[in-house]
Amino acid sequence: MLRLYDNLISGNGYKVRLLLTQLGVAFERVETDIFKGESRTPEFLARNPNGRIPTLRLADGGHLAESNAILCYLAEDSDLWPAERMARAETLQWLFFEQYSHEPYIAVLRFWAHLPELTAQQEAQQEAERPGRKARGEEALGVMEQHLKDRSFFVGERYGVADIALYAYTHVAEEGGFDLAPYPAVRSWLARVAAQPNHVAITAEVGQAPADAA
Amino acid sequence: MLRLYDNLISGNGYKVRLLLTQLGVAFERVETDIFKGESRTPEFLARNPNGRIPTLRLADGGHLAESNAILCYLAEDSDLWPAERMARAETLQWLFFEQYSHEPYIAVLRFWAHLPELTAQQEAQQEAERPGRKARGEEALGVMEQHLKDRSFFVGERYGVADIALYAYTHVAEEGGFDLAPYPAVRSWLARVAAQPNHVAITAEVGQAPADAA
Structure with a gap:
C-alpha cells in the first residue's frame, strides 16, 4: 500500500x-x-x-x-490528468507557477502564522521579509484572477491537477494575512473546487494508520 | 516556427x-x-x-x-524524456526541486552579481538576505552531491531533461559566490553534461533572428 x-x-x-x-x-x-x-x-x-x-x-x-x-x-491515468499534449504542458506551467511564484509567498506567510515559538531574531527577520512576500503573493493572486476571469478551471475547462495544486494554499491564504476580497474570480473558483466529488478539508485526517512502525 | x-x-x-x-x-x-x-x-x-x-x-x-x-x-517525444512512468516521476521531482530548493538561492545570488545598478536600500536588503540564500544554496548542492555520488545522471543513468534543468544554474554557481570544490560528484556530472552532443554554452546566441517585429 x-x-x-x-x-x-x-x-x-x-x-x-x-x-x-x-x-x-x-x-x-x-x-x-x-x-x-x-x-x-x-x-x-x-x-x-x-x-x-x-x-x-x-x-x-x-x-x-x-x-x-x-x-x-x-x-497520470485518471481524468484529473489531461490526455491532450498542450493541456498537459499548461498543467505543468501552472504547477511550476505554484511552486515558484505562489507557494514561497502565500504558503510561507501562513506557515509563519502557525509556527509555535520564535526567537526575537527570527521574529525580526520575518517582519523584514513580510512586506516583500505579501506583495509577491498578491501578484500571484492577480495572475490567477486574470486567468480565471473567463474560465471555470485552470486548464481545459475541467477540474484537474493544476486546480488541486493551486487550491491547497489559496483557500487558506487568509490565515497568512491575505485578503481574497479583491479576487472574485479566484473566490468563485475556490467554491467550484470545494464542490467537486469526494472533496475533503485540509484538516481532515484521511488515510489509514500505518500497519507497522514508520 | x-x-x-x-x-x-x-x-x-x-x-x-x-x-x-x-x-x-x-x-x-x-x-x-x-x-x-x-x-x-x-x-x-x-x-x-x-x-x-x-x-x-x-x-x-x-x-x-x-x-x-x-x-x-x-x-516529450524525444530520448531526453523518459518513457518509463517512474523515471518520468523522478524527472519531475528533480524539476520541482530545481525551481523550489535550488533556483531561488543559486540563481538569485548570480542574478544579483549581474545587476547593473542598485540603490543603497536594495544593496542593504541583498546583504541581509545573502547568508540565508547562500546556506540554502549549499544545502541544494549537498543534496545533488549525495544523489550523484553513485550515478552518472539524475534519472535512469541517462542524460535527460532533469540534467538540463539542474545544469543551467549549477555550472555558473561560482558567478554568485558558490564554491563547487566541495562537490566533486557534481563537478564530474557537470563535465559529463558539457560533453553531450550539440552542447552549447550559456553565452551562445543560438536560434534565428525573428523574421518580423516582436
Whole structure:
C-alpha cells in the first residue's frame, strides 16, 4: 500500500491527501512532526535527501518527493490528468507557477502564522521579509484572477491537477494575512473546487494508520 | 516556427535554448531586456501574465511559460524524456526541486552579481538576505552531491531533461559566490553534461533572428 509521510498543517501534503481521496486510492498516512525535526532524521533523509514532506513511499519500496511531482505521478491515468499534449504542458506551467511564484509567498506567510515559538531574531527577520512576500503573493493572486476571469478551471475547462495544486494554499491564504476580497474570480473558483466529488478539508485526517512502525 | 522570448543572462532561458539546439529544432530567439521592463509591457503580459522569460510562442500562436514546463513539452517525444512512468516521476521531482530548493538561492545570488545598478536600500536588503540564500544554496548542492555520488545522471543513468534543468544554474554557481570544490560528484556530472552532443554554452546566441517585429 502507498504510504504518505505528511503533516496536517502542510498544504503541499494536503494536495496529495486530496488527490488520493478523490482517486479512491487507499493509503497509509504517517504524521511527521516537522517542528521536532522528524523530516531531518537519518531514516527520513534515506527516503528523501531533501528532508521534506510530503514524501510518498510506493508499493515497491521506492520513494517520490515534491508534492507536484507526486500529483502528476498519481493522476497520470485518471481524468484529473489531461490526455491532450498542450493541456498537459499548461498543467505543468501552472504547477511550476505554484511552486515558484505562489507557494514561497502565500504558503510561507501562513506557515509563519502557525509556527509555535520564535526567537526575537527570527521574529525580526520575518517582519523584514513580510512586506516583500505579501506583495509577491498578491501578484500571484492577480495572475490567477486574470486567468480565471473567463474560465471555470485552470486548464481545459475541467477540474484537474493544476486546480488541486493551486487550491491547497489559496483557500487558506487568509490565515497568512491575505485578503481574497479583491479576487472574485479566484473566490468563485475556490467554491467550484470545494464542490467537486469526494472533496475533503485540509484538516481532515484521511488515510489509514500505518500497519507497522514508520 | 517556434519563437523563444529569452534573455542571454537567464539560466532558465538557457535550459530551453540548450534543449532546442540538442533536439535540432529550429527557433527564433527574441532577446528581451528584462532590466528595462520588456517582460512587463502589455504586449508581453498578453503572452505570459506572469511577466517572465522564457516564454515560448508555439506554431499555432499559443504561448507556454515556465522553463521546466517548456522542457517537458518540447522533450516529450524525444530520448531526453523518459518513457518509463517512474523515471518520468523522478524527472519531475528533480524539476520541482530545481525551481523550489535550488533556483531561488543559486540563481538569485548570480542574478544579483549581474545587476547593473542598485540603490543603497536594495544593496542593504541583498546583504541581509545573502547568508540565508547562500546556506540554502549549499544545502541544494549537498543534496545533488549525495544523489550523484553513485550515478552518472539524475534519472535512469541517462542524460535527460532533469540534467538540463539542474545544469543551467549549477555550472555558473561560482558567478554568485558558490564554491563547487566541495562537490566533486557534481563537478564530474557537470563535465559529463558539457560533453553531450550539440552542447552549447550559456553565452551562445543560438536560434534565428525573428523574421518580423516582436
